[in-house]
Amino acid sequence: MTLTVAGLKVRLGFSWILLTLFLIWSLAQSYFPTSYLGLENRTYWWMALIGAAGFLGSLLFHEWAHAAVARRRQFPAAASTLFLFGGVADTNTEPPDPRTEYAIALAGPISSFGLAAVWYAAFEVGYRANFPLAVLGIFGFLAFANTLLGGVNLIPAFPLDGGWLLRAWLRRRNNDLRQATRRACLAGSLCGFVFMMAGFVQIITGHILAGVWWFVLGFFLRETAGASYYRMVAQTTLASMAIRRIMTPDPVTVSSDTSVQRLVEDYFHRSFHNMYPVMEDARLIGCVGPKQISAVPRERWAELTARDLTIPCSKDNTIDVDSDTEAALSLMNKTGNSRLLVVDGGRLAGIVTLKDLSQFLTLKLNVKPAS
Ligand SMILES: [Zn+2]
Incomplete structure (x- = not known):
């Protein structure tokens, strides 16, 4: 499924539908009922639906920020494939220089933190103005989700934004794009493994839902890190070889x-x-x-x-x-x-x-x- 939002093409894989359903269920059955007590079951489901839609919107906003900076720097990404914690840009070429790469990568987390601040402010205002608990709950969740989105993305592991920053830094130091990508992808793979293990430990100690989320996130990281490396090798080796x-x-x-x-x-x-x-x-x-x-x-x-x-x-x-x-x-x-x-x-x-x-x-x- 491909969406076009504000000039940004976004692909959503089949796994995304499953994840969204799982997110809605997690919110309705666990997150909202334990954080905002005393509401009706039906209300929790409504909150979950709106919360999940808000989360998807937050992801799109995050991706849009990357794309907007890339476009300003004359380096447009063709499309971006959303995964759990952001997108993987489907660019045809690598960013021309580390500085551009820094700017594009940082735009995502900064925009997410900015959006989180807006939702926190909305929560505070709503709290003082005695907004219904369900509305406050959604504001609170979106503030939390955007903080998490910005924070997780700063982990220096490909394909998270921090991985791009790590790669740009390595590239600047050693001037070797391929080696830099390899290391950033390895970090992604390793980080994915740690997340999966952490999820596993949570599952066996009874925190099943949180554990499953960490496990899924770790799995996606590992998969995408590997695929990103191969794609980069394909692109750079093809580009660099003379006919x-x-x-x-x-x-x-x-x-x-x-x-x-x-x-x-x-x-x-x-x-x-x-x-x-x-x-x-x-x-x-x-x-x-x-x-x-x-x-x-x-x-x-x-x-x-x-x-x-x-x-x-x-x-x-x-x-x-x-x-x-x-x-x-x-x-x-x-x-x-x-x-x-x-x-x-x-x-x-x-x-x-x-x-x-x-x-x-x-x-x-x-x-x-x-x-
Ligand atoms: Zn990002």
């Missing part, structure tokens, strides 16, 4: 006067390449693939030549030898071409395929972080 290093150099080419008949028999039937660069007088003029061949009737194969079927070189099917793998991947994504001609000043240097990219990525991802 020159993973392309197939000196590919088999086809002369433009080759008949389509021969093209099929000698090239497409013999090797299993799906695209051939077409050359005319040692000059690259474009490429030809099975799609172009199947577009002409078989009877005409003898009279037509490769030149007739060639798709001319264009921005959609060529890429410069000095560009990086990320550029190749986004071009493939945009055009649907899984094979690109790699050119070096107009001259054919090689071919790069989606398979080359994915093999390269798989290789990188299998170099796992030590844990």
Whole structure:
């Protein structure tokens, strides 16, 4: 499920529905009845519903603050996937410098503490003005929830905001993004483990509901920390690798006067390449693939030549030898071409395929972080 709030795209996973239901139940059956005595059962359920909605709103506000700062710093996040204690931004690139990363990360907890202060103030005013207990209860819960949201997010463990701060700090010190991310993710994993253990201890000592919450939070932290690391490796290694290093150099080419008949028999039937660069007088003029061949009737194969079927070189099917793998991947994504001609000043240097990219990525991802 994807929501768009104030220009911020937010994804909610299926687990979120379960967690929200569990939150409502926890509030109605445990939190409100033990903190605000003497109300009707029905009232507790109403308070829980409004409280849970308020909590979701608080999370969105927190995420919105991150996004607003990111946008101001020319580093917009495409979307953000909400998890229990905030979101994980789905950005396509890493923040350009540690300073920007600090600012974006801090915006979340600061906004949550700010919101908590507003709810505390509302509680105080309401208390003096003799507001109904149920209303005070909701104000109190939202003050508490936002304080918790800001506080937990300051723990230096990925993907919590504190983890981003830790990473920015490490990156500033050692100037090594990958190592910094690895450490911040390890901290996340470890912190998740500690939370799960703490939850377990609470459960066996009888604090079942609180224990389950800590356990779930720990589990999410561990999962997300691992996934964040892999995604970062995928992004940075792809971005940093030059096409020159993973392309197939000196590919088999086809002369433009080759008949389509021969093209099929000698090239497409013999090797299993799906695209051939077409050359005319040692000059690259474009490429030809099975799609172009199947577009002409078989009877005409003898009279037509490769030149007739060639798709001319264009921005959609060529890429410069000095560009990086990320550029190749986004071009493939945009055009649907899984094979690109790699050119070096107009001259054919090689071919790069989606398979080359994915093999390269798989290789990188299998170099796992030590844990
Ligand atoms: Zn945050």
